[in-house]
Amino acid sequence: MSKRLNRKFGISRRIGAALWGTSKDPYHKRNYPPGMHGASGYKKTTEFGTQLLAKQKLKKYYGDITEKQFRSIYKEANRRKGDTGENLIALLESRLDAFIYRSKFVTTMFAARQFVTHKHVKVNGKTVNIPSYRLKPEDVVEVRDKSKKLLVVLDAAQRSEREVPDYIKLDASNSKATYLKVPSLAEVPYPVTMEPNLIVEFYSR
Structure with missing residues (x-):
């Protein structure tokens, strides 16, 4: 370990x-x-x-x-x-690293921060490497093409311990997700x- x-x-x-x-x-x-x-x-x-x-x-x-x-x-x-x-x-919940974790692009919140800082993520088509970047409703987040085959991404997609919440619209086949709305505590x-x-x-x- x-x-x-x-x-x-x-x-x-x-x-x-x-x-x-x-x-x-x-x-x-x-x-x-x-x-x-x-x-x-x-x-x-x-x-x-x-x-x-x-x-x-x-x-x-x-x-x-x-x-x-x-x-x-x-x-x-x-x-x-x-x-x-x-x-x-x-x-x-509007932080980019939290969104990456919620979307099941990685397996842990710790990995999400690293994933963002290593420039594996795009927001509305532009690469963003700031974990604390604040998303707004309707923002589209996707894993960069060259990063979609990374083991961490493939492994996270197969995990069944977590479900993607309703305030995120996930396009799993394209490793893309849309932030639909700001959630309440009860929705997280x-x-x-x-x-x-x-x-x-x-x-x-």
């Missing part, structure tokens, strides 16, 4: 859930925190601890987003009209419960 994959699965054990819903996640066999004292189990948390966990769970789910980046996304969500928690989910297929309302409370302290 690679160091990267090991680190990813360590996140699941720290969070206390199989964060990405994969059957290979060691959390299913070792559902306690990593470390020498982990076997004693997860301790009861305070209100602050519960809010922090909710924030870490959502942030870690989207891969390599730093705390500075996540806080910036939250501030943007808070500036927008409407429910801040729903705005936060909308902004995260998280394998674990996300609580953006607690994140709003955390940053409002």
